[in-house]
Amino acid sequence: MTDPAxxxxxxxxxxxxxxxxxxxxxxxxxxxxxxxxxxxxxxWVEMELPYSEKLIGDVESGIIxxxxxxxxxxxxxxxxxxTAIGEFRPQVTLDLRVDYMRPATPGKAVIGRGECxxxxxxxxxxxxxxxxxxxxxxxxxxxxxFIRVDxxxx
Amino acid sequence: MSTEHDMAMVMDFMPPFAHEMGMTVDxxxxxxxxxxxxxxPHVMGRPGFLHGGAMSGLMEIAAIAALRVxxxxxEPTLRIKPVNITIxxxxxxxxxxxxxxxxxxxxxxxxxxxxxxxxxxDAAKPIATVFMNFLLSPPKPA
Numbered sequence: 001m002t003d004p005a006x007x008x009x010x011x012x013x014x015x016x017x018x019x020x021x022x023x024x025x026x027x028x029x030x031x032x033x034x035x036x037x038x039x040x041x042x043x044w045v046e047m048e049l050p051y052s053e054k055l056i057g058d059v060e061s062g063i064i065x066x067x068x069x070x071x072x073x074x075x076x077x078x079x080x081x082x083t084a085i086g087e088f089r090p091q092v093t094l095d096l097r098v099d100y101m102r103p104a105t106p107g108k109a110v111i112g113r114g115e116c117x118x119x120x121x122x123x124x125x126x127x128x129x130x131x132x133x134x135x136x137x138x139x140x141x142x143x144x145x146f147i148r149v150d151x152x153x154x
Numbered sequence: 155m156s157t158e159h160d161m162a163m164v165m166d167f168m169p170p171f172a173h174e175m176g177m178t179v180d181x182x183x184x185x186x187x188x189x190x191x192x193x194x195p196h197v198m199g200r201p202g203f204l205h206g207g208a209m210s211g212l213m214e215i216a217a218i219a220a221l222r223v224x225x226x227x228x229e230p231t232l233r234i235k236p237v238n239i240t241i242x243x244x245x246x247x248x249x250x251x252x253x254x255x256x257x258x259x260x261x262x263x264x265x266x267x268x269x270x271x272x273x274x275x276d277a278a279k280p281i282a283t284v285f286m287n288f289l290l291s292p293p294k295p296a
Contacts, residue, residue, distance in 0.1 A: 059169060
């Protein structure tokens with residue numbers, strides 16, 4: 001979590017998550033929530049979830065639900081595996097743990113940075129941080145594992 | 155209290171995010187609500203499969219609903235704050251309606267431990283389970 005985000009992130013071996021941007025923002029759950037690509041490097045990817053009233057989990061405060069943060073971090077950590085190995089490799093989430101430090105500030109986008117710190121033949125180990133502007137004051141920390149699969153589209 | 159009353163009470167505290175995901179109270183299992191949503195692009199991950207995050211969001215709402223219902227007798231005004239969630243994924247979720255049911259393992263003075271599971275065709279074959287810890291605190295003074 002210490003790499004500074006470069007001004008233009010173009011590294012990531014042979015895998016470029018920004019090419020996923022169009023797909024991510026149009027299709028599926030991530031796109032429906034408004035999730036989009038932000039930056040990446042080798043072994044890490046940043047995604048962003050703009051604030052939206054449809055994400056609210058507490059009407060009184062306007063704080064977003066924690067569900068969308070799980071989705072954001074699942075996507076960011078998943079993509080980070082492919083930038084770590086430099087190519088797409090079919091995988092599914094085996095487990096994910098999310099610790100909620102504090103609620104996200106209403107009105108602010110949540111930024112999710114996923115990092116893959118170890119890949120084996122079958123597994124990928126990931127961690128990540130969600131914050132709303134200051135990475136030193138995180139909204140959530142996550143840790144998880146992905147397992148390689150053969151039949152990605154089952 | 156009637157089943158209709160209980161279901162309405164649970165629907166009442168479902169937040170905008172739950173409605174946005176199409177979550178509803180499918181039925182009551184005993185006193186606890188079974189929350190469900192239909193498959194669609196809004197919950198799709200890789201093509202043809204349910205997104206793990208969408209599954210998690212459903213189970214989280216089911217866990218919160220189970221805790222709220224369990225607290226509704228003695229401590230209806232208690233505030234609950236999720237501290238963490240651990241999600242285990244067992245099977246890929248297919249293009250089908252998905253159900254989730256939460257169950258409170260323990261309510262202490264400051265912490266509640268809640269579990270939930272999600273399934274599609276067969277409740278005995280969960281596609282994912284969660285463990286959640288909640289911090290309990292008294293209501294804010296008016």
